[in-house]
Amino acid sequence: MVLANRPRHHHASRGTPSGHPPLLRFLGLPIKIGGETVGMIGLANKAEDYTEEDALFLQPLLDTLGALFYALEVEKSRHYAEQKLRYLAETDVLTRLPNRRAFIERIAEFYAQESAPFSIAVVDIDYFKLVNDQYGHQVGDEVLQEVAFRLSSALRSDDLVARMGGEEFGVCLYDTQDAPTLEVLRKTIAAEPVLTSEGAVNVTVSIGACQVSSQRCADRWEDDLRYADLALYRAKKEGRNRVRWHMPSMATNFT
Template sequence: MPAHPTPSEELLQLLPDAVVQTDALWNITYLNPAWHKLTGHAVEGALGRSLLEFVHPDDIGTLRSGMPVFRLRRADADYRWMRLQLQPKTDAASRVISRQGVLIELTELTEQVLMEVRQRFLRLLETIDGVVWEAELGVGNTFLSPQVERLFGYSVEEWRSDPGFWRAHVHPDDLPAALAIDDAAYHATHSYAYEMSYRLMAKSGEVIWVRDLCRVDVDPDRPTRMIGLMIDVTRQKSTELELVQSDNRYALATRGSNDGIWDWNLQTGVLHVSQRFREIVGLSDTGSLHDDGWHFLQQLIDPDDHERVQTAYRRHLSGHRPNFSVDFRARHGSGRLVWLNWRGVAQFEDGMAVRMAGSLSDLAERGSSYDALTNLPGRPLFRDRLEHAIALHQDSVSKAADALPRGDTTMFAVLLLDLDQFKAVNDTLGHHVGDQLLQQVARRLESCVRAVDLVARMSGDEFNVLLESVDHAGAAERARQMAAALAAPYRIGPHAVTCSASIGVVSSQAGFATTDGYLRAADAAMYQAKSHGLGVCVFSEEGDPGKGTGFT
């Protein structure tokens, strides 16, 4: 016999207002009889269908974003203004599993007019190149504009269903500062405007720099709320960071690496070169300033290399590359040919390159310290840095044994990663695609680490990463972030290439005495990750990489 309805179910059946319940994906799971009276649609015909099918196309985005007022299509094809304030039901992890609310028709003409005006305003928001949002203390986002899908890859439902979504996707290095600003706003005693910049992890694995223009609204009669506009400033930030990194590299080069330094005003054409630059090309008797920078450089570059150098230079200025690095032959002042590396970065204003700065290296002196394809440090430089990190760590252990204070700043970790499908990419798409894939992998790895860390290309599709000032758990978490970032598809010309990585991790907790000890342990862990399909494997204290942490 069929079960008798409960008193609450009987009450829902008798209510004159339409009760609507959907799952997390907007599919209708319950309607009471008032639905048919209000909309003309049969209850049985609507169950299982998406609620969005009954919503005016212009209002779907705003309804999904949190706006409760929209136009609903009746059975007679006429649209009526409705209000449906859906209340979410969440699971133990605060994820939305269903929504329910009462559907009410707006009968007052003035209210309908106001709603039309607001809907036009909300549709205008969709044209803004940024994400408009609203949030309340303890609730999370109460409104989120649909641009979140285009800019970050997450659907509005994914973002709004989890109150902690934003905090979970801010880059770990930026999270403490962002949380401090966020918490201060939520507990403010007065309204004020503020802004903050941070990195956000997109669904694709990319790291997006965000400028968030915010306002906290404090009203004693309602919960504290914030409104804001998130803007993607990745390109601008990348240029700023490249300039800062370049300045640091140039200063370091001047002191120790023996590179030549140059600074080029592209608006006036004036090129300034350092004394060391002039020595490298054998023109130490010439001046530092050259009114026509390109003419000066063309005189140095071997004619057979002109096209290759110009291509690298133009690709950077056109925005295809965040920086440029090119090897070429130059005519030394003594008459002999020398191999040089010219590298740098441009500063852009309103889309126009106005200045370039960089360094010039004699490749015969630099040896194999850098990899020309990816512009990453090579094996010698990585081993030098690792040897230094080992020495610092061993010194701190000795001080700890002597009962002297020991700091965590000497802890480090070594990561070795190998691309899983790289040979197949080379075999099917060609080595030129494989080379571009390696370059994109290098850039993604650099985006996942801090300025104190080091990413190096060891050989082929093998890379090493040295993480400094990081403990065992932090190294494993950073490796998982790298694996996720590398697993996202790569766009190379007309091809969408997928190429994940296997990563072996060993921390200073293992206590090896030599660079070879750490590299062998990282290699063993990487082999376990690759052979068992783990993604990430952490070398255990017992020396058994098989007891590491798997990544899926």
């Protein structure tokens, strides 16, 4: 507490800012949470001297403000904890990309667009098991991290890339006429070897994709993702390191 009925003579006085009304009397009361000061209330220029009774009279107000400050801190901590838990639940730890769960949830945002077409694609690292067998899982992890980085760097901020599991990534591209093409993504991965702790490793990917038209149905996302998987299977069967498309609007079955 600061009780100064002669503010200019108080040992802590540093004067007042330019243009500030003069302080004839001053009472400063601390707002505390668990003994720690988190704020102050300042009163000035009472007609009579401030007394300790004034401070005692205002103590319930200080307690209430302290409780409000505490509640605010608790709410901030709760919000931070929720955000952290959500991040952990939706993020692949190794690549820092969204995980499969987050990918599926965010697909809804693409289907919610009423006009612009978009594409769903599945990207799979070719011969990834051989990388693990030849170099070890540490190098395999480094390859996954670099592929994830190259994919996310090549896409726009409103596109989506996620790690679906293992060596497989999911991609959604808005307005595919203007987006980087999947062929560009494929070339981006193959352009330079991945520099790992065991040396350079050549990496390619196969990509299967399906175009989702503007006349789409939100509950068709599983079918569309399956079409992309089928196109990926065809890319693998035809020699890998290539992009293959499947058009749901032209298909009558999954064969």
